[in-house]
Amino acid sequence: MDKNWYAFRIFYNRVMPLVNDSIALGLEYFAPTDIISSLFFLHCGEEKLSQFAAKHRNDAVPYTRLDSRQPAVIPDREMEIFRFVVSSGYQGLLFLGDDRPEYHLGDRVVVTDGPFKGAEGHIKRIKKDRRLVITIPGVVAVATVYIHPDFLKKADTAE
Numbered sequence: 001m002d003k004n005w006y007a008f009r010i011f012y013n014r015v016m017p018l019v020n021d022s023i024a025l026g027l028e029y030f031a032p033t034d035i036i037s038s039l040f041f042l043h044c045g046e047e048k049l050s051q052f053a054a055k056h057r058n059d060a061v062p063y064t065r066l067d068s069r070q071p072a073v074i075p076d077r078e079m080e081i082f083r084f085v086v087s088s089g090y091q092g093l094l095f096l097g098d099d100r101p102e103y104h105l106g107d108r109v110v111v112t113d114g115p116f117k118g119a120e121g122h123i124k125r126i127k128k129d130r131r132l133v134i135t136i137p138g139v140v141a142v143a144t145v146y147i148h149p150d151f152l153k154k155a156d157t158a159e
Helices: 015-025 046-055 076-086
Strands: 004-010 028-030 039-044 060-062 094-097 108-111 120-126 129-136 140-146 152-154
Touching: 004 015, 004 046, 015 028, 015 039, 015 046, 039 046, 046 060, 076 129, 076 140, 120 140
Parallel strands: none
Antiparallel strands: 004 039, 004 060, 028 039, 094 140, 108 120, 108 152, 120 129, 129 140
């Protein structure tokens, strides 16, 4: 059975019922409540996802693809980068809300050194500072603290 990552929008900070049920079912989850209290991620198959979503319909709703009502699958690589950056413990991360087209403008870059080494995203000027914006398309965008340009390389030329 294939497992994928799925995102849920949480209602009224009701993350604990989702966390407790994930643990009870032995499912991998990620709840970035320190930065984004309204977001929850679950790693499971489609059948478990349907059961989980039905059980928690009063707590949360899954994000869906833009072209249908099917739950949006988050690629493992995007989830890995997002988890890495959000779990870094660095102060100054900025939750930008839902992913928007303006967060995808400009060159896609890879961080080559420093605490975010390996992260990929787009550079965006926010509050007079150039920051790396990490997105999960259609779900969320988060900006890091300033990253020196010497630590950035265009993604298409990164080794």
